[in-house]
Structures are given as structure tokens and as C-alpha cells.
Amino acid sequence: MTAFAAAKGGTSQHSWAWELRSVNAKGLDIRARMPDWIEGLEAALRARLGKALARGSVTLNLRVTREEGEAGQSVNEAALGAVLSALARVEARAKHEGLSLSPTSAADILGLRGVLETSAPEDEAAGLKAALMKDFEPVLEAFLQMRASEGAALAAILGGQLDEIARLTAAATQAAEARRGDMAEALQASLARVMGVAEDADPQRIAQELALIAVKSDITEELDRLRAHVDAARELLDTDGPVGRKLDFLMQEFNREANTLCSKSQNTELTRIGLDLKTVIDQMREQVQNVE
Template sequence: MIRSMTGFASGTGERAPFSWAWELRSVNAKGLDLRLRVPDWIEGLETALRGVLGKSLGRGSVTLSLRLSRDDTAGTLTLNESALEAALEAMKQIEDRAIAAGLSLTPANAADLLGLRGVVETRSADDDTTALQKTLVADFQTVLAKFLDMRASEGRALQDILTRQTDQIAALVQAAHTAVVTRKDDMDRSLRAALERVLTHTDADEQRIAQELAMIAVKSDVTEELDRLTAHIDAARELLAQTGPVGRKLDFLMQEFNREANTLCSKSQNTDLTRVGLELKTVIDQMREQVQNVE
């Protein structure tokens, strides 16, 4: 089953004190182009994510973004001993000076001390990014799975379209075979009439004229073009039945289809065959547009 190169998925997660949001999208590209926007302070995260994407995708311009936020209140309260000692010493000096000045101060309590800047500190529950990196990579697997499901779903729709277009090409090739049979009788009559006119009005060598007419017949023969078109149809059906990236091969095959259709039109010398050739070119062009979306 083929896959599309277009896709989108998003997801969220959290691990105190962090929360995050993923966004993964892709569009058509000749190769695999990975563009990641993730926090660079999480050691090894981008490398790990690139590895995961590289193993799962064959083609496409892929953009992955990670928005990470941190709750600074979700930490551990720690008493700063040196700051507390300094605060107590300052309070003692203030009380001594107040007494010397004959002033009476309201007694301080623990809450007053805790409110002083620097006496109590908040420390992160996890300053090591190794565990966070592993958590994020594991969480990303869910987003990637949804992304691949979307590309596969798009691929199934593409496969139906490409299969119908391949069948259209096959029907037109069969119509071309029929037109060639009709054209043969018309060309025979036309060539014989031309030969009679030439022999009647000129003294040209009959053998030379016969050779020229034979060359015309050879140049107008489309048997090889129709045979190659039939072979290309078989190749397209085989590729559409495969799993994995086949977009490049299909794109090359469309070039071959187009080349044979152009040659068929240039050799047709028949209204019906020309019409079939033009219809072939139209379907091939439509099919080639769809192939640009195949991974």
C-alpha cells in the first residue's frame, strides 16, 4: 500500500514540572527534508527525534515543532541557612539599637523571616535533562503513529485514483490498437493511390518509389510504442501493489508514459489514433500530478 507525503498530527503531554505540545506536518518533496524546532538545552533530543523520523519516513518535507513550558512553582522549598543567619544577625542589631534609643519593637515571628528574600529557595525537582529527553522521545511515538496513519489514509485514496487512471490508460491503449487496424486499410489505399499517381505522371524508378513508401510505412508503425505502453501499465500496477516508498519510480514511469504518448501522436497519421493519443496524454498528465504526492 502506497503512502502520501502529506500528513499532520499533534499531541500534548506532561511530566512535572514540564508540559509540552507537539506539531508534526509534511508536504511533498523530492527527498526527505527534516526540519526540527525543539529546545536545544535538552541534550540529545534533536538527534534522537531525527533518528526516529529517518527510520519511519522515506520522502517529504517534514516539520516538527515542540513547545515546552516549565512550572517553576512545582519545586522543593529549601531553607538557605546562610541567608537565615544573616537575617537573624540583622534583626539582633536592629533590636539592640532600638533598645539603646529607648524604643520598643514588635517581636518578629517565623512568618516574617520566611518572607525575607533569599531565606527560602525553590529548587527544580529534576535539573537533569536525560530523563526528560527519554520521556519526550517515548511520548513522540504516539504523535508519529497518528501522523503515519494519516499518510497511509491519504495513500489509500491516492491508490484508488492512480489505479483508476492506470485502467483508463489501459483502455486507451486498447482503443489505439483498434484504431491502428482501421488506419492500416486507409493507409494502404492512400499509399496505393499515391503510387499510381506518381507512376502515371513521372518516369521515376518503381523500385526507388517502393523503397520510399516502405520507409513511410515503417516511420508510421506504432507497434513498439503500444507494446511499451502496455509494459508501462504492468509496471505501474506492480508498483501500486508494493509497500514502502515508490514515488520516485512512479514519477520516472510517468515520464516514459508521456514519451510514448507523444511519439504515438507524431506517428498517428489518422484522426482516430490522434484522438486516442491526445486522450492518453491528458490522463497521463493527470496521473503524473497525483504521483507527485506519493512517498
């Protein structure tokens, strides 16, 4: 389910900016970008999001700035060594290929990720982590409220689609009753034709075969299951908590019954209703992918 929230905060020593967003996904995928010098912060935020969410591709961005500017920053010697070695290899290869590269400045190198690190005393980082975790709660609350608002709108859409499936199921029931007489006449005509051209045919065996055909064309069970699926889906929409996966499974069952109804219809009106059912079910299945 899509949602977005952003906020800014700070203390006398630090300022920060949050961005929290999500798009639809079958499972829960959390991607976080934040300072790695605040020990334990990312794990704590992931755990907090994991308790609040069940589905969605979630992106959390946090930018933290020290108010005193460059203080507390140091060069990561290992990262600097790796960058310089890589530059030397690139320059040597370029010279071998006869290429001329523009000179690299110290500012260019310091701007590379991981070369210049922000450090902080252990007690300062711990206090900052606590402040950030506290400040994250209203961001998360705004994010969840947006998801809830979208969820309410989505529930209304799904409810309307369930109403349409129920209406089409009722129409299919009426069409099945209307075709009952035509089916009986067609079977009797078939029996008469077979008996007219096959004098030695066993009437009882032919009657059994025609009865089997009648059973195979009966859609009573499919209609009963469609009504049951509608009731089950409505119960899920009224349930608190994640129901997306259960609804997704129900959509497969809806589609199976609609396919069977079409294959058994032997009637233009029933086939039309079955195709309309499949259209609504496909539309609903797409919306269900947005449900947590």
C-alpha cells in the first residue's frame, strides 16, 4: 500500500531529516539509508517498522548533520588507500591506452562515500540514537495514517466489486434456471436421434450417458462456492490486521469458479455472465495486490 511521510528535527548538536515511503509488494521489503556511525540505529528502526507493517516495499531515508560543521570528521585510512589504489590503476590503464585524464583533486576524493567519516563519542551517539528513535514515532504515525486512509478507500472499491460479483452470481443463477427446460428438451432430442439410428443401442446405457452429460453441465456447486467466496471476502475486509494474502488466495478461487462456469455454460447468456465475472475478478485481483 502506498504512503509517504517526511519530517525534520534536531538538537543543539545535530539536525536531521526523515523520509518514509512505501509502494505495493507481496511481502515486506525494508530498505534503509542512514548514517552508519550511529550504532544499532538501523536495526532498531527496522525492528520498529517490522512490528508496524506486514507488506510493502518500504524505503526509509535519514540524513543527519552535525551543527558544528567539520568537527568530529576523520579520514578512513583503509577506504582512502583503496580509492588511491584504484585511481592509480585507472591512470596507468588510461596512460597505456593513450588517454588523458583530468587531474583528481583532494576534494573529489574526500567526497567519495566512506573516505570521510563522521565520528562521535560513544555517549553522544547513544543519546542521538535515543532522540532519533523518539522523533521517528510521529513520522511513523503519519505514515500509518496515510496507509489507513488509502486502505479505507481501497476497501470501498473492493466492496463495490464484491457487490458486482454477487449480482452477477445471482444473474447466473437465474440464467441457469431459465436454461433448465432447454437442456431437458435438448437431451430428449439427442436421445431420440440416437435411438432412431441405432436400433441395437441399449436405451438404459444411453440414458445414463445423457444423464452424465447433464450432471457435467450443472453449475449449482460453482454458484454456491461463488456466494461463499463473496461472504468470506467481506468478512476479511471487516477484519482488523493484514488480510492481503488471504484475499489473494480467494481471488484464485473466484477465478477458478468463473472459468468452470464458462466451460459448463452451454448457453449464450451464461457465457456472457461468466465472462463479465472474470473481468470483475481480474480487476479485483489487481486491487488486492495493494492490500496489506
